[in-house]
Amino acid sequence: MKKSIVTREGHRIRLRDLDPGDDAGLGTKAKAQARLAEDLERLRQLQLLLYADNRYALLVVIQAMDTGGKDGTIRHVMSGLNPVGCVVTSFKVPTPDERQHDYLWRIHRAVPPRGVIGVFNRSHYEDVLVVRVHKLVKEKAWERRYREINEFERTLSQNGVEILKFYLHISKAEQAKRLRARIEDKSKNWKFSEADIAERRLWGEYQEAYEDAINECTTSWAPWHIVPANNKWARDCIVARAMADRLESLKLRYPKPSVDLSKIVIR
Ligand code: ADP
Helix, strand or coil: CECCEECECCECCCHHHECCCCCCCCCCHHHHHHHHHHHHHHHHHHHHHHHHHCCCEEEEEEEECCCCCHHHHHHHHCCCCCHHHEEEEECCCCCHHHHCCCCCHHHHHCCCCCCCEEEEECCHHHHHCHHHHCCCCCHHHHHHHHHHHHHHHHHHHCCCEEEEEEEEECCHHHHHHHHHHHHHCHHHHHHCCHHHHHHHCCHHHHHHHHHHHHHHCCCCCCCEEEEECCCHHHHHHHHHHHHHHHHHHCCCCCCCCCCCHHHCCCC
């Protein structure tokens, strides 16, 4: 089975060919944790530069099946960042106000401004996932959305928003384990919802919807990172490294001072 991958335009993937238990070559949890610490330090410094440089925003989209680890990833990977320059937005069932607009309205409003890292916990992809699986709109309407989403993401990327999309890939067996833990572990009871059991019955439909969303919305400007996520430590490492690498690739720099500092004397 293949390892963690970044999708490429014109190359369709099948989720069942990708191993959710892959360790991405990290070997052991201890090794992964050491590498994560290094990458978190890189991220911390790059975030400062992103803010000072003020040309780009970084938009991180996180999608996963229920129990896939969105919250844990955000907690671990964003832990070292300066909260002032990092905004997390969680997208839930649209509110009555949001329903009065097109589906991208609430998304566009939450896109981070230049200098800021924005993290989407769920995203516009729900509008081709849960909406498709539960038939909340007609097929014609959700099918059209792939193209609309690609155009939307193209507009963002041409206007200084760097997009990183992560699909946290867990197996059905791993989901069962995590749901059971929510019942057995008192500190996790609050996370349990009967709706998760009903959604689990739709595992196949969701995987199909994810596969289409990933394949249809793989573009040169916003491909998907398929992250093996049965191992939480491998997952966190892959996400942190991809973020740091992307920021590094931007060749961020501190702007030149607006005055000749050699002439300034502080008395
Ligand atoms: P999470 O599972 O992300 O931790 P919640 O338990 O509050 O958070 O679940 C959010 C719910 O909102 C999910 O069931 C998700 O499918 C749903 N949701 C998000 N976006 C939409 C949308 N556009 N249309 C319908 N449902 C949505």
